[in-house]
Amino acid sequence: MESIPWFGWVAIIGAVSWVIPVVLHTLRQRPAVADDALRASLDGLAATNRQLAQRLDQVDQRLGKIETTLNDIP
DSSP, X not given: OTTSOHXXXXXXHHHHHHHHHHHHHHHHXXXXXXXXXXXXXXXXXXXXXXXXXXXXXXXXXXXXXXXXXXXXXX
């Protein structure tokens, strides 16, 4: 410690006091950005799942009509 002059310590403390808030800010902001991206992705998947469920319901109805028709054939 005696080999570093006082103005060197000022620079080191200044750099550390700048780096710590920047790192903390970055760590706090990443989850918010990730949450927004995840939410958008999940909303897109939910819309796709709703469309798929509707399509499957339509196919089920058609198959039900076919089954009814086949059961009515003597």
